[in-house]
Amino acid sequence: MAMRKERIEALKRKKNAIILAHNYQRAEVQDIAEFVGDSLELARIAMDTTADLIIFCGVDFMAETAAILNPHKKVIIPDVCAICPMAQQLPQEVLRAAKSEHPDAEVVLYVNTLAESKALADCICTSANAQEIVRAMDAPTILFGPDRNLAYHAQKGTSKTIIPVPEHGNCPSHHQITLEDLQEAKDAHPNARIMVHPECIPEVQDRADYIASTSGMVKICKAVEDEEFLIGTEIGLLHRLEKEAPGNKFYPLSNTAVCPQMKMITLEKIEAALEHEQPEVVIPPGIMEKARKPIERMLALSV
Ligand code: SF4
Numbered sequence: 001m002a003m004r005k006e007r008i009e010a011l012k013r014k015k016n017a018i019i020l021a022h023n024y025q026r027a028e029v030q031d032i033a034e035f036v037g038d039s040l041e042l043a044r045i046a047m048d049t050t051a052d053l054i055i056f057c058g059v060d061f062m063a064e065t066a067a068i069l070n071p072h073k074k075v076i077i078p079d080v081c082a083i084c085p086m087a088q089q090l091p092q093e094v095l096r097a098a099k100s101e102h103p104d105a106e107v108v109l110y111v112n113t114l115a116e117s118k119a120l121a122d123c124i125c126t127s128a129n130a131q132e133i134v135r136a137m138d139a140p141t142i143l144f145g146p147d148r149n150l151a152y153h154a155q156k157g158t159s160k161t162i163i164p165v166p167e168h169g170n171c172p173s174h175h176q177i178t179l180e181d182l183q184e185a186k187d188a189h190p191n192a193r194i195m196v197h198p199e200c201i202p203e204v205q206d207r208a209d210y211i212a213s214t215s216g217m218v219k220i221c222k223a224v225e226d227e228e229f230l231i232g233t234e235i236g237l238l239h240r241l242e243k244e245a246p247g248n249k250f251y252p253l254s255n256t257a258v259c260p261q262m263k264m265i266t267l268e269k270i271e272a273a274l275e276h277e278q279p280e281v282v283i284p285p286g287i288m289e290k291a292r293k294p295i296e297r298m299l300a301l302s303v
Contacts, residue, residue: 011274018051022058023214024236024262029057038215040126046070057265059084064115067281068292075281078269082261089169090146092116098165106139119290127198128213129302131157136301153198173259174199181254185230196232221245234259
């Protein structure tokens with residue numbers, strides 16, 4: 001492993017490359033990255049970097065978002081099979097059908113969406129700014145997809161009518177965290193505060209002390225010491241929390257909250273991606289331009 005890390009570092013220097021890793025990546029992938037963050041943080045960093053080559057360690061929609069915002073940079077995803085199942089739940093035709101059923105509604109899509117669907121949206125949102133974005137929309141009715149659980153969270157921040165599209169979209173890794181998991185974890189760590197991601201089911205959100213995006217969780221935990229937290233999100237985040245907020249103790253709300261697609265990226269695949277500069281994320285130009293507008297609108301609306 002040490003030799004592979006050295007080879008990766010040498011390739012990075014030689015190719016003026018940068019490695020970006022999502023919070024849910026394997027610990028060793030996070031450790032070799034220049035930046036670790038959520039999808040929006042990583043897309044913003046991709047916009048600011050002077051690197052010629054961006055190795056994006058995450059799933060398809062994240063690498064696509066980075067590529068959409070950086071049309072003149074080369075974005076590589078080390079494994080094209082790292083496909084987010086939630087994003088797949090809202091293909092363009094499902095969204096088109098919902099739009100024709102609700103012609104006066106505006107469309108807000110979670111960033112965890114395919115580029116082809118983003119191209120039909122009025123605005124994109126993240127788990128950190130979903131409430132803020134739906135409030136900023138003009139229409140009284142919002143088609144919101146693809147995560148029904150995030151739609152529930154967004155609805156709590158507005159009197160507008162939020163219609164989830166599709167009806168039952170969800171992230172399998174978060175949706176499987178149950179109230180029983182929460183109770184079991186709380187019984188084992190009674191002093192721990194419960195922090196959950198808004199991709200969790202409503203019953204779990206309603207029992208939490210904090211509902212936060214992954215970047216929000218890191219911020220909250222870094223601001224305190226000697227606290228215990230039960231973390232209700234993909235367990236990869238615990239590595240970052242332990243590194244960046246070491247004065248606290250962290251326990252997963254569920255040990256099975258693992259995203260298999262996120263774990264597909266390995267050091268071996270990163271080395272091959274750097275070496276061969278493949279597989280490159282390529283988005284058809286028509287979709288690229290249409291998808292950029294709602295992302296840029298979100299960036300303008302969100303501080
Ligand atoms: S954690 Fe959920 S939303 Fe994120 S990539 Fe995995 S399946 Fe998709």
